[in-house]
Amino acid sequence: MSPASPTSSSSSASHASHASPSPLASHDSEEAVALARGDDAYERIRHDVLTCVIMPGAVVSEAELMRRYGIARTSCRVALVRLVHEGFARAIPRQGYRISPITLADVEEIFTLRAQIEPMAARLACGNVDTELLQRLDEACEAPFADKPIDHQIEWFLRTNRKFHLTIAAASGNARLYRTLAGLMDDMARLVSLGFGVQGVRPRIEHDHESIIGALVTGNAPRAEALARQHIETFLQQTKEHVFASLSASGTWLPYLSIADLRK
Template sequence: MANAEPPMDDDGPQSNGAYRQILADIRAGVLLPGARLRETELADRFGISRTPVREAMRQLEADGLVVHIPRQGATIRVLDYSEVMELYEMRAVLEGTAARLAARAASDMELDELTALNDEMASAPNTAAAYELNRQFHLTLLDAAKNRYLVKSVNALQKTLLILGPTTLIEPVRATEAVAEHMAIIAALRDRDGPQAETAMRTHIEAAHRVRLRALRGRERPTEGI
């Protein structure tokens, strides 16, 4: 039958769906660092068997997002302070390089798209919309750098950053600052000034890093800070 639904034991599409849903929960802060992942509970929640859930958890483990703790099982990985510092240092290096390369390689159409995304972000109605527009801005700039190996490196880093939870744009002031920082990046790109584009991107990432560290310090107190 041509349009039949995939069978319940076909764990390919289902494991991909479970994987994406768990990633979304990590990104949204529904699953926080240290949270246990129970196969039975997840299978019931997603309406699938435990086999695709187990496969999704293996993939998350390969990504470095899940670890197995003795007598506890699969758990969302907890990043220590030094790891967070290292992640943002590498993000500044990689995305700064992307901005420098994009200043040389980006088309006028790509620059116009970056401007349009940032304009939409400035008037985004909520944090979720601002997050998605910000994500599209960074992906568009990364594509404009025209370096496939850089794309792979940034994508791998971004997966690990998901462990940190909700976007820093949840702070209204940070969202406004990010739009202004994007404008500085775009201005350097339009001037075809690679070093300045890299500097503007590094400034942008470092600002996000400071907000993230404040949020993490808040988490360590009795009340959560993000």
């Protein structure tokens, strides 16, 4: 038998390269798609938990969430497992999942931790932080949105305020401090959404940011530390007042009402 010609060898190789993917490759691809869908479901549901679109204390079922977000059961379970792990929900046998409630004790605990780590972050960030970036974030935080719904104003505030504080934390050079504060800022989002969102007012603390930036620009670490602590103490009083008002107005029915309902 004569040896195969170069042309036939090339043709065989070309045919092999266009062959159907192996079952293993197909399985890996399906897993990647499933993971991506689970991540997307988690991000969407988590956003609504943090902004109190899904109210604290509410009991939700997998079937309800699947309908609401147009997701499959597997994606829904991935999202819920992650939310439980983060402490934003807990499983209730034969009922579903309860979204973690908010209490005044939560306000105290979150702000107590912030008061410990953020002044330290401000002191460590002196000489390392991008103060021009902080200035831009502060200006964005103060941007007027009088023509927008209050929910939009609060969500914008939460996003820009979070970036402001985490920029300082990142410049501290302490990765654990940064991760801890990032978690606290997520907890803060629920406090602000419930307290200020129900009351229909936007937080007014941006001038504190200007003072902190001024201390960081001049490299005055003790002053930056003191101003960061003062800022947190001021916002604590505002937040506690508004959360208390929202909880008082809702009574025991808070889990069953939306923020819009509670404003009526």
